[in-house]
Amino acid sequence: MNSVGLYIHVPFCLSKCPYCDFYSVKYDEHTAKEYIKAVKRNISAYNGVKFDTVYFGGGTPILLWREISGLLTDIGGMIDNDAEITVEANPCCTDKESLDSLYKSGVNRISFGLQSSDDNELKALGRRHNAAMGEKAVKLAFNAGIRNISADIMLGIPKQTPDSLRETLRRFTSLPLNHISAYMLKIEPGTPFAAQRLELPDEDGYADIYLETVSLLGQNGFKQYEISNFAKSGFECRHNLKYWRCEEYIGIGPAAHSYYNGKRYAVPRDLAGFIADNLQETYITENDPADLEEYMMLRLRLSEGVDINELHRLFGIEKAAVLSRLSELPPKLYRRKGDIISLTPEGFLVSNAVIGILTNI
């Protein structure tokens, strides 16, 4: 049996950031312990399955570092020896003890929600950490022995200027990081930010910010391998690559998603139900995920792009039809190397429109 990915959604935070619509509730120790028991029950139900990537996302997984260390010991037999094991962390809740313990229990990748190195921007985002705490947390992780460290940067924060963004990029790239995810601030309906009149960049402003970020990260050795993700060579996130390469993964926990045995399904956003049920409830989100549009949507997020021969093998599409569609696009939006087509950073900015044209076959 092939190994698959394991995603564990940890739905606890100390407080809610005003832009966030991820599923999380206020942390309390008792509920967290009950939640981890349910996680272990659900993972054990996949007896015989081997995991080559494990990803604790959230929420704020590092709050549960003791429980995560224990869980990894308990399910160790189901994890490949060379698995990538990631824990998402917020600098506010990270210290030497938690990082040392996670490293000893097999965690080899930490992903920090740093967002910015400007204290006013961090305050505007409602984050509980400041720039100094963020930098200290990254150094603590490195000193604990973890060599695969990622940070998130938020683009388009209210009052962010080209200079403050450049300064954030300068400071981040001087830290012992080898992976950076750069996401645009999105206003999600129902969040406190949605009820405020925030000054956000327009389409052109966003394009400028994005292209400058791609360029500055590239100059510092962080190669773009996905629309929003950049890594030094060999440090691309193996777990997240599974999503974009349409490979299988099992999701555990409220709000987790899975792609397993040819079906996409999700777990309801209900922590109490997850704890009470012997095995988590799931509902199908897609019965036939292997359609052309979805395949292109995921593959063209990646700089490695899509292979025209694979399109023929999977969907019976003729090469001439793909090339004819491609000729309708402005050349600055894509690259073609033999039979491989990929988008340029300019192409990533309009990827939905490009995919619409390419899949109109």
Ligand code: SF4
């Ligand atoms: S810490 Fe992360 S998951 Fe929790 S509310 Fe803030 S952005 Fe959302």
